[in-house]
Amino acid sequence: MGTGRAEKRRCSVPILAVAVCLLLRLNATAAAQSIAVRDSLGRQVTVALPVQRVVALNSDCLEVLRTLQARDLVVGVYAEIVRERNFWGQLALRPKVGSWREADVEAIAALQPDLVIAYGRNPGPELEKKAAVFGIPVLRLDLYKIDALEREVTLLGRLLGRDEEAGRFCRWHREHLDFLRRRLARAPSRPPVYVESYTDYHTVGPGSGGHEMCALAGGRNIAAGLSIPYPRVTPEWVVTQDPEVIVKAAAWGGGYALPGAEPFNRRRDAIMGRRGWNHIRAVKTGRVHVIDSSIWTGPRAVIGLAHLVRWFHPALFADLDPEAWHREYLEMFQGIPYRGVYVSDPVEEIYK
Secondary structure (H helix, E strand, O other), X not given: OHHHHHHHHHHHHHHHHHHHHHHHHHHHHHHHOEEEEEOOOOOEEEEEOOOOOEEEOOHHHHHHHHHXXXXXXXXXXXXXXXXXXXXXXXXXXXOEOEOOOOEOHHHHHHOOOOEEEEOOOOOOOHHHHHHHHOOOOEEEOOOOOHHHHHHHHHHHHHHHOOHHHHHHHHHHHHHHHHHHHHHXXXXXOOOEEEEEOOOOOEEOOOOOHHHHHHHHOOOEEOOOOOOOOOOEOOHHHHHHHOOOEEEEEXXXXXXXXXXXXXXXXXXXXXXXXXXXXXXXXXXXHOOEEEEEHHHHOOOOHHHHHHHHHHHHOOOOOOOOOHHHHHHHHHHHHHOOOOOOOXXXXXXXXXXX
């Protein structure tokens, strides 16, 4: 009996050791199947791998997902996608989970996603609180500020196992951005620019994507000294600033579906016809432009930037063809043919 108990004890030692090793291995495997990343707000977000089901709460993250060849991972989208059915194709038919500003967390949870991607500030922090009840991580990536775009695309590519696709886009983006920066270094001056956001008389200040675009394009934003990203200004204030160039962003311009520039031209003409604005240099010289929201900020902002540098420094960029860049982007990264209109016509071609 004593010998038998001793043998059992000797046998139990290696069994226990094997069990401990297996437990440690399981824990290590579990740890290896998740990844911690830092989002646009500087928060650390832990995401379980592999990510196979994604909810995209805005057009910018959805466009990057298509660039990363990850459209098949998308199980839910923002409600406003129906405004651009032509551009999004089958993605516009995916289940809707509320607005980019106010998500429907119950609808999200019903789709059982591994990850929700949202803007840094929208929807508000209640999104995380509600999603946490269902164990759904929320990753906040802006993907609309041009200087942070490559870093955020690289992060998302790493998270989704699409490093090669992310690298391909970042190389293309950097090549075009570097070209603009090198040539802008030769610009003799920066013209004063009034940038009007989607709502009339709301301009762009420091911290906004529009302010960043203006500066990168070699313009001097007349609202650079204001203290908030999207301040409201008066018509009289703009007149006193006397900008050389005016740029208006058109919300939901739907450029991809447009056969001509008439909707943008009407907005431009309305700006030029504002009371007292005939005294502004930009209006006097016809340097008033309207640009579609799809290329104003976001993954295609470098296309918008190409238009801006032509408007701000026409002599320096006379040979630049933004439409050629846009065609390359849509065909190479979005997998769709180039079409549509994205900016207003030049005034000099209409009022000869």
